[in-house]
Amino acid sequence: MVFLLAGMVVMVFGNVVLRYLLDTGIDVSEEMSRFFFVWLTFIGAVVVGRENAHLGVETLVSRLGEQGRKVCMILSDIFVIICCAVFFWGTWLQAEINATNYAPITEISMLWVYGIGYFTSVGLGLMAAFRILRVLTGRVSERELRAFAGDYSDDEAHALRERLE
Known part of the structure; x- marks a missing residue:
């Protein structure tokens, strides 16, 4: 994520400087900064x-x-898994179309851009599935349950109490 954000900053700032000073720019930087933003958002x-x-x-x-x-x-993790499955399926259905479409300047297959849906849906889906397993096996912490309910107060005292138990 740091690389993507730094790349975006360098490309956009470099383009602004080049357009201001030399009345020119790097065409690739505009397209790649958009792709980096998409990747950054979904990885984030x-x-x-x-x-x-x-x-x-x-x-x-x-x-x-x-x-x-x-x-x-x-229940919420089940809904997350369902949404991830729909997202994965949609990415799958669009993959052939995106694989044959190319970006106008870099000529990168658009599957490299929209294929990030695979990573996101699998990543979030697996995390939700593992959390369901942790809840069912009794391995979810009191702190995580409190955070799920929006209670972040006195986190250090609760963490210390959990370590002592």
């Missing part, structure tokens, strides 16, 4: 999913006890 979605930092609505979940939170966690 997987990273944020790993950190359990996606947006959530904790209004109901925060009122539930431990068992209710576990049920909601499993």
Whole structure:
């Protein structure tokens, strides 16, 4: 992600400087910065999913006890897996079309751009499936359940208590 963001900054800033100073630019940089932005966004979605930092609505979940939170966690992860399956299937259906379409300047197959859907759907889907397994086997932590309900207070004290147990 750092490489993609740095590449975008260098390409866009370099193009601005070249257009301002020399009245020219690098055509490839405009196209590649757009592709980098797409990749950065979808890779970032997987990273944020790993950190359990996606947006959530904790209004109901925060009122539930431990068992209710576990049920909601499993249900939400099932919905995530369903969405990932639909996303993967859509990427699969479009793959042949994207493989034969080429970017106008770089002539890169558009499958390299839109194929990031495979990575994202598989990454998020696997994380959701593993979390369901952790909940069902009792290996989900109290801290993770509290974070799922939007309770981030006193994280250090709870983490210390979990380590001592």
